[in-house]
Amino acid sequence: MPQSDTEAIVQLLNLYGFAVDTQRWSLFDRIFTEDVEADFSEPAHWHDRESFKRDFGAFHDPFDSTQHCMMNHMVEVDGDTAHAFTYGTWRLLRKATDGNPLWDGSGWYDDALVRTADGWRIRHRVCRIVWWVGNPQVNETIPGVSFKLDTTVLRGEADAGRVGFLRAIEGK
Template sequence: MIEHDKAAIIEVLNLYGFALDAHQWDLFDRVFTDDVTAEFGPAGSAWLGLANFKRSFAEFHESLDSHQHTMMGHLVHVDGDKAHAFSYGNWLLVRDAAEGGPTWQGTGWYDDELVRTDQGWRIRHRVCRLMSWSGNPSVPEPNAEHHPDMKTNVLREHCEAGRVAFLQAIAKS
């Protein structure tokens, strides 16, 4: 059963990138709970509630000409009807009209808390942190609640400070 749960959770994590890049915002309903808390360091903001999160991400990503989000290196810890997942991400943003070049690429990680619902696994709390970036920092320009933050993060430091929920979850098991 746990292996089936892990596969289902990885599917949810990967569906996020597809939904985002395809601008299929209704697919976020298959990824997040209605009461999701989404903290995105690279966006310089956090959102409470799925409707608010979807609206804001649609507004920001529609201002770009293209983007690609790759999820990888998934780690999943299941504990009954709750789970924690950790994954790495690469983000390529393209805005052709950006002065100084059309692309910005970032790398970082996602630290997720998931819950089992009647519809399957959903992310209830997501923390996204930027580890590095290159390219034109004006590509991810401010839009509504998005205030791009190019501050980079060191995973080791977040772990040492107790700010990685996945690490805390596996330490308890």
């Protein structure tokens, strides 16, 4: 049975969490365009899929286990382009740190997608962390590089016109 565009995009968004948790970075080729712009807040900003895969691999390799849950998918398709907004939660486990081996977080993903000959791909992703709890040393797998809490709330990003999904559904 053929999938609708929305179903295919939701499947793609869920594949991202699976790719990260299995550390199968080759699956990013099925998820992102070669020239993806991935903004996870500075300094975590990539301009191409290969460096995104390399750096995500290096960051995630030291974890004993991870779990990424993608949820509350909203998708707006317009021909061969689409926007999606997804909430995510994640648990990172690294026993090599002092104290609590867990770092849990929640945030959101704002994606711009394009239809390719091989299916839908994300060409621009913004990820912002809304909250986290646990040992911050767990997510510092590369000295000096960690994902930090973004104090910009979604409402403020929306009011500033920086949420692509909202612009898409409001027709702006």
